[in-house]
Amino acid sequence: MFGLLSKKPVDKLIEVLGREKVSTSLVERKLYSYDATPIPIERALPSAVVFPTSQEDVQKLVKVCYEEEIPIFPRGAGSGLTGGAVPTLEKGVVVSFERMNRFQIDVDNATAVVEPGVITYEFQQEVERFGLFYPPDPSSFKYSTIGGNIAENAGGPRCLKYGVTREYVLGLTAVIKEGEVIKTGNPVIKDVAGYDITKLFVGSEGTLGLITSAVLKLIPKPKARGTALILFKNLEDVGRVVTRIMTSGIFPSALEFMDRDAIRAVEEFKPVGLPKDVSALLLVEVDGSPQSVKEDIKAVEELARAMGLEVKVAEDEESAEKLWTARKSLGPALGNLRTGKINEDVVVPRVYLSEAIRDYRKVAEKYGLLMAIFGHIGDGNLHVNLLYDKKNKEEEERAERAVDEIFEITLRYNGSITGEHGVGLTKRKFLEYQFGPVGMEILRGIKKVFDPKNLFNPGKVIAL
Amino acid sequence: MFGLLSKKPVDKLIEVLGREKVSTSLVERKLYSYDATPIPIERALPSAVVFPTSQEDVQKLVKVCYEEEIPIFPRGAGSGLTGGAVPTLEKGVVVSFERMNRFQIDVDNATAVVEPGVITYEFQQEVERFGLFYPPDPSSFKYSTIGGNIAENAGGPRCLKYGVTREYVLGLTAVIKEGEVIKTGNPVIKDVAGYDITKLFVGSEGTLGLITSAVLKLIPKPKARGTALILFKNLEDVGRVVTRIMTSGIFPSALEFMDRDAIRAVEEFKPVGLPKDVSALLLVEVDGSPQSVKEDIKAVEELARAMGLEVKVAEDEESAEKLWTARKSLGPALGNLRTGKINEDVVVPRVYLSEAIRDYRKVAEKYGLLMAIFGHIGDGNLHVNLLYDKKNKEEEERAERAVDEIFEITLRYNGSITGEHGVGLTKRKFLEYQFGPVGMEILRGIKKVFDPKNLFNPGKVIAL
Structure with missing residues (x-):
């Protein structure tokens, strides 16, 4: 010693x-x-x-x-x-947090207490055994953790109907400042006492303190699901169909979009028989009672046909699964086209989607890059993928420059630079564009309240 | 001059x-x-x-x-x-804010921009004309404003399924500090850029700044509704039925509870034929497609009967309306029993409801007061009403002392002192019990970031 x-x-x-x-x-x-x-x-x-x-x-x-x-x-x-x-x-x-991975489900209260290291998928499987449901479904859900999901406010296709991770976090325990413990919220859905510190933590990317446990809300598990596929010759029709569906009393559990290049990538990677001659497709999923699923799918089919669009309905679980596999294999499929991929998760108000997509495509043309767009169109969250050859440094740099322009377009359409992935290190400079000087001052002020020495994930989200 | x-x-x-x-x-x-x-x-x-x-x-x-x-x-x-x-x-x-009452609905985007003085009900009526839906339904909704609803994070019966006001506020513009404008969020559902300042404002009761406009999320309007009434001899059965319903794939749009004294008050005030010899009743509302509503109501009926409980199904719109009128007339009905009424909106985890109700009743007995309990049992939000004679100062004081004990019981069961009404002035001292010293320090720190001179609604929620 x-x-x-x-x-x-x-x-x-x-x-x-x-x-x-x-x-x-x-x-x-x-x-x-x-x-x-x-x-x-x-x-x-x-x-x-x-x-x-x-x-x-x-x-x-x-x-x-x-x-x-x-x-x-x-x-x-x-x-x-x-x-x-x-x-x-x-x-x-x-x-x-991998060793803090215990959880406890309270079926009668429809809540669960979880430690941050719990794997989201494992938790969901257990919850569903009791007829309950924890909807957040980021594409990483099979290996990502609840703690990470909370820190990033993770979302996925189901968020259109069910909301993002934030909507399911009722309370938190976190260690802040010099090791003090803060407990926020309770195992109840409604709680309007004081400022909502729980939701402030969600999406704060570990910069306010360390979450040690969370109380999650569970909801009834829908009994059935159904899927339809709508094919488009014109990109402009996509927005019109989405509005028609959403104003006809149907609340889809997912509305997923794939553009021409995304479809081609899937078909080259793992063919499921998607038509390669369309400019876009829409996967519509509904859930609920078996009868309502049938009704809703029929209504979607009819309204799309009435607009002159081609529709295919997945007749059984297996063909629905096939379509969803196609959607979920997009990540690896694009990796198959080029060695390098930048996947941005911008969000634009649904009304500007076709205009924004047209502008994103112009950026791809300008920089001579391959671009594939897919995403959660119901909530305007698009994954704009720039593909390049990793060994070609010059092309990689072009891709990085193109990203800047993609963010600029997004903000011009009143959108957000991130719908799911968070700010972290890579989007920090764009956060300033989105929040402005007054907003940034507030963010910095809040950070200091929880972390006066700037030791919790310093440099992420905001630079102090 | x-x-x-x-x-x-x-x-x-x-x-x-x-x-x-x-x-x-x-x-x-x-x-x-x-x-x-x-x-x-x-x-x-x-x-x-x-x-x-x-x-x-x-x-x-x-x-x-x-x-x-x-x-x-x-x-x-x-x-x-x-x-x-x-x-x-x-x-x-x-x-x-009564003169700031303009709003604009964007049907294609399923969002609306509203000024704070808009009357919630008027806005909802207009939204529903387009097949869309703005769910928050505090009982004041016919005259209260969106601005007030946001400030208090208002809720109501529908919040079980649809969430509170917070879930519908996508973005805000607010004037803070010395007149600076902060713009948070965007007209998009997903946005994980920076800390969630939008949700921090919701429920802050005007203490962080003045909201000048809000972007609200709209969802598809459900096509149909159905109501069933379940009668109870034993209070303990209520929780069991709620769990059964919530784990059977049915997601009720409301689960409203009335105890014996609440039922009696309604029947004395404006009789709708509720049975006065039961210890409690549960109103179950489901919504969705017409077919799924039928299925769900039937399932509720069957599972309640299987538990030996009496169930009545509202056969048409009119009889459903009658039941809901009974529920909604509870406020005035209780006012009819005594001139004074303290209505607390405590929340307890659903699992502890029958125990908490038993303890609340003991407080009423101890102080010799009339008590009626009703509320949104699906989310554990109970309105515990203490009734007294306004002219009897001694009785009024007893009622105020009883409230303290009601809050203590609530916190003992891991609950919240307010599910809908907010903290304001009247619950300030209990907020400290709920948040503890570390939490209160954080709340104060956040308040100072937005309002360094403590001029926005000073003394509300927290005393600096």
């Missing part, structure tokens, strides 16, 4: 948590410095990876980090696409 | 807004110093009532108020029950 003064900060962490919860191995430090962000970003080797197993552990580690001014980089499954989980300072530690 | 120095603050307001927008008449100042709070509260005669007609007006008035340190008390329709709209400082001005 050389006394506390000469001790390295990481040794203090080992002292309070025990060696089995603090890894300083080079391999692990390297492994935990990556997430799924597809473009080159700022990155540093952390000084350690910490694996808390309880709220007490989290409190202890935050206390040490606050004393020693160690930056904290929280991490779920590392499936994020904007660098949210990536450490950027060498003094920093990655806090991985 | 005697120069700026000798001018009274109110004169400055008149100078920038014009005389027709600033009233200093004693009658108006008196009128605008009240809201619907049923118990005696702190109250002051404001120095003026201001009627802005545009965002520019609001900016101008906030600038003057910040320069002159005039407290600002924003007001919708004044239908609040916790003193949120009541001025408490004589130097203060009431800002009434």
Whole structure:
């Protein structure tokens, strides 16, 4: 022992948590410095990876980090696409929640208490055994964690009808500041006492504190589902159909859009028989009682036919599954076309969709890039994919420049730079465009209330 | 002219807004110093009532108020029950939004832009003409305003399925600090850029700034509705039925509960033929396609019968309407039993409902008061009504003491002191119990970020 003064900060962490919860191995430090962000970003080797197993552990580690001014980089499954989980300072530690993965379902109350490291899909499977439903379905749901989903306010196709992760978080326990615990909300749906700190945490990307548990809302599981496929010759008709559906008393559980190049990518990758000569297609999913599903699908079919459009109805579970597999295989399918892919998740008000898509396409032309667009058209959330050859540095740079223009178009149409992926590192500069100086000042002010030393995921979302 | 120095603050307001927008008449100042709070509260005669007609007006008035340190008390329709709209400082001005009542519906985008003074019901009627739906239904909806609803995060019976006001606010424009404008969110459902300032404003009761417009989400209007009535001999069975319904694939649009004394009050006030010999009843409403409504009502009927309970199904629109009228007339019906009524809107997790109700009843017994309980049982939100004789001061005091114990019971069961009415003035001291010292420090910190001089609705929700 050389006394506390000469001790390295990481040794203090080992002292309070025990060696089995603090890894300083080079391999692990390297492994935990990556997430799924597809473009080159700022990155540093952390000084350690910490694996808390309880709220007490989290409190202890935050206390040490606050004393020693160690930056904290929280991490779920590392499936994020904007660098949210990536450490950027060498003094920093990655806090991985993989060992905090317990959950408890309260069927009578239709709520659950979950730790952040719970895998979303595993939780959903268990919930559905009781006739209940936890809707959030980011495409990473089979491996991403509830904690990560909350930090990013994750969404997916079902969010049109069921809302994003935020709508299902009733309460949170989090460790903030120098290790203080804040408990927000309750296992109840309605609670209007005080400011909504729960929802402020959702989507804050780990910059306000470390979530140690969440109370989630569960809803009744729909009994049946049905899927129809509408084919388009003209992009302009897509918006018209969406409006007709949404004003006819049908509330689709998903409205997914694929453009020509997205369709081609799927058919080249894993053919399911989608027609390659259309300019776009729409997958319409409805859910509810078996009878209402039949009625709704019939109504969708009739209104689309009345507009002169071709419609195909999935006659059984299997053919519906096939269509959804096509939709879900878009990611790998596009990866099959080119080695590099930038997938932006912009959102534009539905009314401007065809105009925005036309403008995005012009950007692709201008930079000579392959572009495929698909997404959750019911809520205006489009995945604009720029494809390039990873080995061609010049093409990669062109793709990055094109992204800037895509964001500019999005903001011009009153949209948002991110509907699902978050800001992280990669969209920080565009956040300023969206919020303006007054808004940014407020965001910084709030950050300081929770994290006066700027140690929780510093540099993410906003630069202080 | 005697120069700026000798001018009274109110004169400055008149100078920038014009005389027709600033009233200093004693009658108006008196009128605008009240809201619907049923118990005696702190109250002051404001120095003026201001009627802005545009965002520019609001900016101008906030600038003057910040320069002159005039407290600002924003007001919708004044239908609040916790003193949120009541001025408490004589130097203060009431800002009434009644002249800012324009709105614009974008059918294709399923959104609307509304000013704060729009009457909720009028807006809903217009929305439904287009096959769309704005669900929030506080019982004041026929006269309360969207601005007030947002400030209080208003809810009602439909919130079980459709969520509270918060879920429908996509974006806001607000005037904060010294008159700066903040624009949050966009006319899109998904937006995960930066912290969720929109939802932070919802339910903040006018303490963070003045909302000048909101972007609201609209959803498809359900085509049909159906209602069933379940009667109970034992209170304990209520929770069991609710769980059975919610885990059988049915998502009721409302699950309303009335206890014995609430039923009696209705029958004495305006009889609709409710059985007076039961200990409780449950109104179950479902909505959706006509066929699914039939199926769901039948399923509810069967599962209740299988549990040995008596069920009545409303055979037509008219008999359903009759049942809902009974539910909605509970307020006046209770007023008919006694001149004084304290209506608390506590929330307890559904699993503890029968225990909590039993404990609430004990409080009524202890203080020798008449108590009637009804509410939105699906989300655990109960209206616990204490009835007393207004002329009997001693009884009134007993009722106020009983309220304290009701809140204590609620918090013991992990509940919330308010599900709909907000904190305002009347529940301030209980907020501390619910949030604890760390939470209160965070609330205060956030308040200061938006309102460094504590001039926006000072003293409401939290005391600085």
